[in-house]
Amino acid sequence: MILWKVVKSLIQVQKIKLYPNQTMRKILDDLCNYRRYCWNQGLALWNDMYETSLILNDKKLYPSERKVRDELVANKEDWQYHLSARCLQLAISDLGKAWKNFFNKSMSNWGKPKFKSKKAPRQGFKTDRAKIINGKLRLDKPLGIKSWYDIRFKGAKNLEGELKVVSIYCENGKYWASLPFEVEIKKKDKAHSNTAVDVNVGHLNYTNGKVNTLPDNLKRLYKRIKYYRRKLARKRVVNGKKATKTNNYVKTRAKLQRDHRKIANIQHDIIQKFTTELVINYDQIVIEDLEVKKMQMTHVASKGLQRSLFGYFRQVLTYKVEWYDKKVVLADKYYPSTQRCSKCGFIKTGEDKVGLNGNQKHRTKHDEYICYECGAIMDRDENAVANLLALLN
Incomplete structure (x- = not known):
């Protein structure tokens, strides 16, 4: 009999500041530019495929992440082989997610994917081949390059867990990286409150x-x-x-x-x-x-x-x-935590309601709650906290 232990894990992200030398600055800038190039090329191709599928009414021509990626890989220029292939793969993967969100209007920043501008104040790229070796961040080695890309960094606390897709970006001439680690969830003792x-x-x-x-x-x-x-x-x-x-x-x-x-x-x-x-x-x-x-x-x-x-x-x-x-x-968004009296349960309505500036009819202050049923006088925010806490009873 085999017993499987289910281990719950989560992603913890640490933001660190990078200190690249002149050579590494040039490499990071090239990778940022390459990420933008791959995104724009992929988006242009995706738009063409999408419009063609609508005009011809053929679902087989509908674009997908795999089709766009294979097309860009097949038409690679010679200079692209000197840069990380994962930069292209992850750019098209993110483009596919952006297009998927475009058909979901409930998303917070809903809209059609847009082209990236080289004038944007923040430029960056992603890689899933990064490692931490001897206290330095090591990027993957592209084709034809003999040496690894190692970068000094500061700001990390406990580098534990499996390193996932790393985001590196440049902003205001400074370089930063987001290091996501997959770690095991450690349960804490109950506080009983x-x-x-x-x-x-x-x-x-x-x-x-x-x-x-x-x-x-x-x-x-x-x-x-x-x-x-x-x-x-x-x-x-x-x-x-x-x-x-x-x-x-x-x-x-x-x-x-x-x-x-x-x-x-x-x-x-x-x-x-x-x-x-x-x-x-x-x-x-x-x-x-x-x-x-x-x-x-x-x-x-x-x-x-x-x-x-x-x-x-x-x-x-x-x-x-x-x-x-x-x-x-x-x-619930309609729960009257501010209007309800935590002592007797009376709920204010109409002109008796408490607003941002209190109540003009009764000339109450903005941080004051006066119950017209039982006569209780309380701090407005403390009354709201008591009403919210009553939902657990």
């Missing part, structure tokens, strides 16, 4: 307190970004396209991009630390199923909603509960 998270513009409330998602250092960075944007806009108005080639324009744009990176790093650090705390200390976590896109269309707090990273919080929390074998409970 539950919590609920009420997301708000600028902060996240839960049973143990509040986490500020828009601290003062972020506000200062946003003000500085606004200043740099105005500065660049004025230069373009006066000098047009010529302004983008001046040294002052390039320096200001680099400062703008630097501040954007700082903001992203600060926000991601806040969300990562908070979600880790949640999955370690609680077994079940209740969150709201919000329609963020519709909320942003109101233009009342759209900028604050965008900066509060509601979607990113839910995305990170969803995959971390799988790591720690915990559970996320989604409250």
Whole structure:
């Protein structure tokens, strides 16, 4: 009798900074350009096949990943053999996924695949032959090349597990890599406690307190970004396209991009630390199923909603509960967590509802909840957390 042990695994991604020498810079730039070339060639061929199949009404002529890949491989130029063949294979594989998503309108960024531009600020490629040898990232060796491509890197913590498809990209003259490792899920001990998270513009409330998602250092960075944007806009108005080639324009744009990176790093650090705390200390976590896109269309707090990273919080929390074998409970989007009284269950309707600025009829503050049934006075966010937590009972 054979007993099979089922081992659950997951993908953990680490972002590292690469430090290539001049030779490796040239190789990485060539691979980025080759990836863009393969994507554009494959997309042009895919569009031609698709239009031909529609005109002739013949399903046999319908394009597929295999047909496009075989056609591009058969028509390879001599210079292409000096670059990694996996770059072409993975580019067409991603193109096939993009076309599959085109026929699914429920996708978040639904639309027809577009051609890549060499003017895009971010260029990159993928490879599934990368390895970590002696503390360096080693890329695959193309045909006719004797030496391996080894690159120094920093920023990695625990390089454990099987390395999957590596994404390498260049942005603002700096090189980065995303290293996905397939690791075994390690179950954590049960915490025997539950919590609920009420997301708000600028902060996240839960049973143990509040986490500020828009601290003062972020506000200062946003003000500085606004200043740099105005500065660049004025230069373009006066000098047009010529302004983008001046040294002052390039320096200001680099400062703008630097501040954007700082903001992203600060926000991601806040969300990562908070979600880790949640999955370690609680077994079940209740969150709201919000329609963020519709909320942003109101233009009342759209900028604050965008900066509060509601979607990113839910995305990170969803995959971390799988790591720690915990559970996320989604409250229905129509559940009145803000309007319901957690003491007596009374639900406010009509003109009595609590809005972003409180209630004008009863002149209540935006962070205040007053129940007109039992007379309870509570903090609005604490009341919402209590209502969400009641869903587990």
